[in-house]
Amino acid sequence: DADVTQTPRNRITKTGKRIMLECSQTKGHDRMYWYRQDPGLGLRLIYYSFDVKDINKGEISDGYSVSRQAQAKFSLSLESAIPNQTALYFCATSFKNYNEQFFGPGTRLTVL
């Protein structure tokens, strides 16, 4: 079984719809991250969480919100999706000061 899973893997939605992307991990890591990847751009950090009660905005948090329901679960929500949120979204985890990030398989989101 994959250590970091994301659901759904693909999603097509319409402008204005609310969307939730989910991430689960079995690695026992305390830190979780949400990134988006666009063609020609590096991965950009949306939100990150160092534990259940610690959530922080990344460089591009506008239009997104997150929820850390448990140590193993971190959800990303788009309250009202817009076309420029069309991208590949990755969840990642890491363990405290051990800095390697482990990435999920990604969710391809298309907003029409």
Next chain:
Amino acid sequence: KNQVEQSPQSLIILEGKNCTLQCNYTVSPFSNLRWYKQDTGRGPVSLTIMTFSENTKSNGRYTATLDADTKQSSLHITASQLSDSASYICVVRLLDSGTYKYIFGTGTRLKVLA
């Protein structure tokens, strides 16, 4: 501004050939540099990590070098295989106001042809 630039953007080589990918960064204060491999449709997977004091690190056919003075790193792939076809991403970690942050390069897309 903290930036990571990679070159070339894309590269096509024949199977069995060697290649070198470049990463230049203007990140400060530098903590470490990591190379990731990202297969199409998959999440990035770590290949190597290098700290300030390390010049070279190998992982099988992958060898990374770091010159902290010139702020350059390279990833050398020896005897390429078809499975090396992927994007290679350079990521630099810095310490900013007590928190570690990651700056991602845009990647080099490598295609290995039979």
